Amino acid sequence: MAMPNTPPPSNPFSDSADIRSDVSGPAASSDDADTLTVDRNATLTLGTDALIVLDEGLRHRRKADNCCGLLPQLAKTTQAIPFYNVLWAELEDFEVTIKYARSTGKNSCNVGTVSYTVIDKSLRVHAERWVERLLERAYPPATKRRRRVKVLVNPFGGQGYAAKLWQRDVEPIFAAAKSKVDVERTAYHGHAIEIGEKLDVDAYDVVACASGDGLPHEVWNGLAKQRNPRRAMRKVAVVQIPCGSGNALSLNFNGTDSPSLAALAIVKGVRTPFDLVAITQGDRKFYSFLSQAVGIIAELDLGTESLRWMGSLRFTWGALVRLLGKSRYPATIAVAVESDDKQAIKAAYRNAVVEQEAARAKMLLHDDTDDDDDSLLETQNTGLPELRYGTIQDDLPSAFQVEDQPSLGNFYVGNMCWMSPDNAFFPNALPSDGKLDMVNISGAIKRSTGLRMLMHIDDGSHVDFPETSYRKVLAYRITPRIYQPPPERRLWSKFGRWLGGAAKQKVGLISVDGESVPFEPFQAEVVPRLATVLSKRPGLYEFEGPKGS
Ligand SMILES: Nc1ncnc2c1ncn2[C@@H]1O[C@H](COP(=O)(O)OP(=O)(O)OP(=O)(O)O)[C@@H](O)[C@H]1O
8 A cells, every 4th residue: 555755744833853954954056956046035945854945034024924933933034844734836937836734723724825936037947847846745656636525514513513614624725735626515314325325436536524423434335335336435535524523533544633634634645445344233234434332332422412411521421420320231242353362452553553664664655546456346346345254134153252241331342543532442443454443341340440441541541451351353243132220229220311311211222433223233344445545644543552552
């Protein structure tokens, strides 16, 4: 898989040591291929990681337009713009114009412009070449220029702000990067499935969902219904412009839930394969990209609606009530386990980091959108891969080990690290390792232990508790049951449900990618590398990794 030439800086707006060393000796001569001399005797130099603008005039202009000191600044006359931030550059009538992502705060950016005139007319060819060299650094071979993007806006996403966020924070960045954009608003539940099903996959590189995690789930399920679903999933990358409350897809691949920073990450992202999870329930089959939950997490996702007035506090409150009430969600689980050794799982994660760094160092680079193996896909079977373990309607596969868990408190299976900001529930998850991360926690653990675990979910160290079972699995089947409390606990159980916002809830809850599915047995199986996303670090999520790795 293609890799970026230069890794994106962890903070694309900070000056790196490399940038400083560039500035110490920028080539002064105008015939140096990396330097362009322009008006006001300024120079534009292509450094190691950044474009260096050296201009005496900046001293005065800074006073006017950089009062907050937010622009990357080396000396008063120098501005460094990381190549990662450069959106576009062009030469028109000896006027060089560079558009870039400029910091407007800790968690946002907008479009900045640098514009100069090439005075020496004999430098025309040099200037043209220089602009192309800048574009080559801004868009290494793994990052396609001028991506064709189908934008889907959920007008009800993000408490109704998705359309505004798209227009204000994202559209200008896509426009500056010369992306070809086609915008459509979703009009009803399930609309994005239909859009995905009918999408002309040769006309777009990316579907960008200005939404929560609901729309990407629908788009992948729509692509799965295409005539050539495997080809559709491979051709089109699905990404998120974070406009919901969880925004897991953007957090994990873009490293942010800021719409403007995500826009930059999408423009600069590298096409990457991504595992999906095939779910069969009754006679239904569909795909999940994020998680499946039975027990406390499903209850928090779906069973606290009546506490919406509390805002996001409803999740904390709901968790506390259920933990203190020692809520149980009995089930029979049958699992194809790949590893249940926490240390070995961490070691595998460390190996993935080493491999990613090695691949990046080797610069195995290009965007593979139009590669030859696409023509292979055209001629060979382009249907969805056969399920290795069959469906829920088949006999239980012999590879599954069966566990009855009458006291189960939390059954949670994830395909990504962050489930939402401050919730790194699956710190060892990798995007294309062909495995699912399964967490089981008993509902009978001590209340104090449950509370301490809750405090460690933000950095993923809750998995280090001996009470947490953390496994890499290939497939599983779960048959959930309704908990029948013993007579002496019935009153408390009823009171707890009322406190936790579930007084009217008559059935159990199952959440798949945050959406409710029937409280019935289902089977899940990872389908390696079925989908495509855009990523900053192919093979890894943006989470910094499990503690102690
Ligand atoms: N115009 C619409 N009217 C009603 N429902 C819609 C419309 N467009 C999309 N939807 C539905 O909205 C649901 C939620 O979408 P999404 O996750 O994008 O937003 P969200 O609920 O704001 O996100 P979050 O759950 O993270 O807060 C999806 O199931 C989708 O089918």
